[in-house]
Amino acid sequence: MTPCDDSTHALIDCLDAGGRLQARFLVSFTGTRWAEKGSIVGGSTTILRIVDHNDRSKTGLVASVFLPGTHNRKTCPIMTDSGSRKRSVVACAVLVVVVSGLALWRVSSVSPVFRDQATRLAGRVYLLGRLNPSVAYVVDTSDGLVLVDSGIEPDCRLLLSQMDELGLDVRRLKKILLTHAHVDHVQGAMYLRRLTGASVFAGRADCDILRAGGPPSALFSTFEMPGVELHATEIDVELDGGEIITSGDCRFEVIATPGHTPGSLCFVLQSNGQRVLFSGDTVSSITGDLGTYATRVAPRYRADAGDYLETLNTLKALPPPDLLLPGHPRTVGEGEPGGVNASITPMAWRDILEAGIDEMQELVERHRADGADFLDATPRELMRGLFYLGDYDDKACYVLDAQGRLFLFGAHGGPGLVEFVEMRLAQFDRRLADVVAILPASCSVEATSGLSSLLRRLECPIVVSRAGRTELKTRLPEDTRFVVLEDMNVPELGPIEGIPLGGYGVAPVAFRFERDGKRVLVSGAIPVNPDSHPEMERLIVFLGSGQGDVTRYGQSLSRLLRDNPDLWLPTRPVHGQNANLYDVRWPLVIRENRNAISRSLEW
Ligand SMILES: [Zn+2]
The missing domain is CATH 3.60.15.10 (Ribonuclease Z/Hydroxyacylglutathione hydrolase-like)
Known part of the structure; x- marks a missing residue:
């Protein structure tokens, strides 16, 4: 219910016995409830009909009438007995005269300056x-x-x-x-x-x-x-x-x-x-x-x-x-x-x-030149061999095809994820069986809820940070293969570089690679897109309440700032954002995240 619904303005029509409009009052109802029923308050010579903005007629109210230009209101009881009703009509009529007079007397000064009034x-x-x-x-x-x-x-x-x-x-x-x-x-x-x-x-x-x-x-x-x-x-x-x-x-x-x-x-x-x-x-x-x-x-x-x-x-x-x-x-x-x-x-x-x-x-x-690469749930090939499969469970899935080897970014969404990925890959003539690695950008329960179903169909490793492996080991079968980013020489990663991050989220990671001369970054919890006010607030509360690690978050931002990607593929695209970054967009994103750190310290 909006504020307009429970206490607001309405019109009061004063009708004569023939139903003809004699006067109309705009009133503001305060501190009262609409009566249950009563479309017309009956009377032999004068009728009060009260119509609210939903065209519902009301009765049994106490109203107050605005006096324009004075900020004053006048209480105006409207009762169902005819004596009171007549008094009300007279009171209202007097008020209207007063109101009109005030309006005529009012002198407005002219100023072309925009004021908040x-x-x-x-x-x-x-x-x-x-x-x-x-x-x-x-x-x-x-x-x-x-x-x-x-x-x-x-x-x-x-x-x-x-x-x-x-x-x-x-x-x-x-x-x-x-x-x-x-x-x-x-x-x-x-x-x-x-x-x-x-x-x-x-x-x-x-x-x-x-x-x-x-x-x-x-x-x-x-x-x-x-x-x-x-x-x-x-x-x-x-x-x-x-x-x-x-x-x-x-x-x-x-x-x-x-x-x-x-x-x-x-x-x-x-x-x-x-x-x-x-x-x-x-x-x-x-x-x-x-x-x-x-x-x-x-x-x-x-x-x-x-x-x-x-x-x-x-x-x-x-x-x-x-x-x-x-x-x-x-x-x-x-x-x-x-x-x-x-x-x-x-x-x-x-x-x-x-x-x-x-x-x-x-x-x-x-x-x-670059395509309008909006991450708006519509599957599309962003660049040659780089696919946005759309969103599953409100989070994005991406796939990179590196000479027939498919790298899947995204492991969220529970058991249905595997069918979703298979179906969307088929739209681009790619097969689920060609996925050679799963790369989750976070190891939270939510971000990895689709892993089990993927692993039942795929015999490929999961690429995580050391902290991520510790996290996932407790939840996945013993024979699950992990590729750990901090280890040297990880050929399973192909052209992709994994960047372990920290300070916010569960074992957060970002992945970077180049395609046709453009730098691409796939990210999860870090950085937060400043276009999403709720996500930024969540970050500030998380860091401010001591759950996160402000220092590590700051270090993670510094690391990401250096990458300055041309395409940013976040797990949660905001407002269907364009994957292409231009001008100083990336430094601005990082700066806003830094500002969030400052705000969290005041929190
Ligand atoms: Zn507009």
Whole structure:
């Protein structure tokens, strides 16, 4: 259950005896439970109908009404007896008058600096900056409010209170424009639609994902976002780009900007002679990255470097914006130094786009030259004779073919592993019988649970460190053959070098070899991929609680840093990562692991 479900806003309609709407109140319920039943509270002349965001009608509540601009609430009992009910209606009506008055009196100062609060940026354009991780914008048009992006559902209350602070009456919300189908931009839209009846607009190529509420990777929700639960979002209007959305005296031009997602959109508003661009995650911040990070993860996340490149060229061909309103601007608190201004010069705009164009051009060329070697559970030949068999039991299996001798990296997953390996090898015209060595990167029970089944079919040695042999001897048959990495001259290893590591995990090892001039590293517990926040936290807790060995971990990192591989094949690929490493990615991975050591010492 999300915070929006148990204590939140709802609408109270006051109907006359004929069922005609007389007044509508937005209320916030606090510290109360919804009553079991009671779709309509009956009465001869006045009826209170309370509708929550699930279209469930409620009664028997104590509500409190927001006073926009003052942060005050007024308690407003709603009883089932007619006397109290009438008093409630009167109380609510009085409050609404007060509220309206306050809204009229409210004077907002204009500042184009992105703040972590409700801010009037320019004219009738407002920032709701207290959302996390993305912001939302509101435009106050002569025919109601237009919201650009909705934030996550648990933040809906924050979104509404910021509108209150700005004197913007949420009952006037008519349109919700979604820049793209990622949870941090869209998840609250359904709640707001139910609350206000506003129409939701989204890019056609993102609509299926939105309506289905998944899969999680398509909505980018495999990234850590506490409190977020996926659900379907109804879309009222599908957009292709090129449309004009009119709201009273405001016109929003729709620009299709695929790349970050296939259905990504930007919206352009002409306001007070200024060209205002709502850029979503196509240009996700002014100071930092564009939204190009999405193109570096597996295709199931739906980003595409080639499309992105085209989009950036499209934007470059359009007139530059005067105000750039991205999905993730860097915000500062009131009075804090270093604020970023939404006003942008044509030169700064061109610099942003050109940096992105260079970046995407390079990525497209790299994918073309090296293959888009995503470790995303799809079996593929990464290089000549180097196979990723896909994931079994959520962990990756790799095989190297060295002149017909197969080296198998991976021994996890229990009894079914052997059939999995045999079947996947057959896809590449290779036979299980040609496996000459099994190379587990860890000797934990979990990482070696498939060993017994492999050994029943294969008469080959297991390549481990000395510590690994000690560990496994107790669990495997007596006649199991081990090749120990610390021993000199181990011909069974063929072209592969084994690197005993330590400090984290059970007898951890990494393996390195070269293929066609490229350095390849197969790893297990060490190093941890810093893109996985939970794995990094686990590492810090492990080291910090004294279970690990900080010194040995540091030494292991130093050893691995020297290898600087071109391809990294971890047991647990994160977000379907690309096996190819570029630029300073590897030193960064090692550095993040070193930082984890520092953090573990403070733990
Ligand atoms: Zn996004």
